[in-house]
Amino acid sequence: MHRVLRNKTAIFLFVFPGLLLFILTFLAPILLSGYYSLTDTLAPGTKIHMVGLQNYADLILHDTRFWIALRNAVLLGIGFIVLQHPLSIFFAVLLDRIGGKAEKIFRTIFFIPCVISVVVISKMWLSLLDPTFGILNKLLAAVGLESLQHAWLGESSTALGTMLFILIWAGFGWGLLFYYAGVKGIPEDLYEAASLDGASGLKLHLRITVPLLKPVIAVQVTLAMITALKQMELVFLTTNGGPGDSTQFIAVYLYNKAFSASQYGYANAISILFIVVCLIATYLSNKFIRSDAAEA
Amino acid sequence: MRSRYKTGIWIFFLIVALLQLFPLIWLVDFSFNSSADFYSDHILKWPTDPQWQNYKNAWIDGKFLKYFLNSVLVSGVTIVLTVVLSLTLSYAFTRMQWRMRSFFFSVILLGIMIPIHATLLPNFAIFKQLGLTDSYLGLILPYTAVSVPLGTFMLTGFLRSIPKAVEESAVMDGCSIYRIVFQIIAPLMAPALVTVVVTTFLNCWNEFIMASTFLSKDALKTLPFSVMNFAGQYSSDYGSQFAVMVLTSVPAIVIYALFNEQITKGVTAGAVKG
Secondary structure, eight states, X not given: OHHHHTXXXXXXXXXXXXXXXXXXXXXXXXXXXXXXXXXXXXXXXXXXXXXXTHHHHIIIIIOHHHHHHHHHHHHHHHHIIIIIHHHXXXXXXXXXXXXXXXXHHHHHHHHGGGGSOHHHHHHHHHHHTOTTTOHHHHHHHHTTOGGGOOOTTTSTTTHHHHHXXXXXXXXXXXXXXXXXXXXXXXXXXXXXXXXXXXXXXXXHIIIIIHHHTXXXXXXXXXXXXXXXXXXXXXXXXXXXXXXXXXXXXXXXXXXXXXXXXXXXXXXXXXXXXXXXXXXXXXXXXXXXXXXXXXHO | OHXXXXXXXXXXXXXXXXXXXXXXXXXXXXXTSOHXXXXXXOSSOOOSSOOHHHHHXXXXXXXXXXXXXXXXXXXXXXXXXXXXXXXXXXXXXXXXXXXXXXXXXXXXXXXXXXXXXXXHHHHHHHHHHHTOTTSSHHHHHHHHHHHHHHHHHHXXXXXXXXXXXXXXXXXXXXXXXXXXXXXXXXXXXXXXHHHHHHHHHHHHHHOOHHHHHHOOOGGGOOXXXXXXXXXXXXXXXXXXXXXXXXXXXXXXXXXXXXXXXXXXXXXXXXXXXX
């Protein structure tokens, strides 16, 4: 048994191809990015001139747009955690309670937006939220609430909130599925014991469901922060960061810096900081949640 | 009492489901109407005169078939590579004994944390040098690289729940390690493997930003570009735009309808074992 599991050739064959691919498409690019980030290159293949840490200094000290992008990601992440996750847990519990055929049907329906491509989602919501012809403003007009009409993605006061709404619409199914799986793992007799003790309804779930879901919540909250930081495609295809910088995100910013503003060197410095931010966020949310779980 | 409570949830779910699906229903509805209807006051409109022309435009000018086949090829190869690599990696990380395995496991998991957007710029430069831009491989390699860390993560969770006795008896019978992994372990991991297949499929099938960065040749483009091309070409013809959006969404919905039980099972199995 041990001889078989220590087979060096097999280990090499099992690990090497995956690792090589990882090195070629993650590690090597990051190193190259680190190199470009020290230059003021305009585009790949043009003249390279070293500028040292100038890009980083500019980015951290003078670039308000970078910090706005980071703030937007944090706001979006908080939005996910405060709105999407409690909603997912609530629906997961109800789904578990309803049982039978309905459980399966609704589980299937709620997930449907998750299989639609981001290009379709973006274009569809642009049409739905069109200031003049969009359905939302039409509905508001129909019930006499013209005063609440907005150019939802076109006004800086509503754009980020609208983005959050679309992302929750599109991603709600995934959260639901993971929490549902977690709820299914809670033994039924725990509920019976607690209800014999007199707990019921909301209290029952706050005492049993939420604490027992903690491992799932921990993973999901970390993922929510990462998802918020990585936000790119929907923004890129709808507002491209605007109006103003109200929906600016790091990935959108670096993409436009590289391919529209021809500041390839600077964009690579953003890339490197972006990776650092993601790793710090993962580390912090892991640590925070671990200590939180230990207290409970 | 019990059943009234359930009826309550039923009604509540039904309302939420209708609200959630409304944008999609609206999209399908107006894809059968003319653009003039989009500009009208209708919230939904029964297509008394269904505009099949919209779908004809979508099929022909959206280059649906060509992009569809490209998407099938790229996703198909990516899925096969991802499944094989994730399976062997997760086996080596959970069952086999070697130094540095936890180090390399962490390295692979970094792939989940590192945003692909940060690798987009240097990869563009590297792929250009290697002649990989405007090639199928230029999409398959990064797609696989992104999918493998997640796949490995899901499979290691599942693998830990399979008793080691299975392999012990196989070794007694003189099975080689390769037969153990591919003929004994792989079938036992079927639910988790299906989850990996479906999530990889959804990610590749719907991926847009890498494809738009690495591809410029029309002959290689994937399905999301049908929608992109249309937004320019048919910018005021909303009926046709919606038709192409519906058309490109159908394959993913069909795949989901076929495999949705397995997705849930795979996720459930992973989550319970934690």
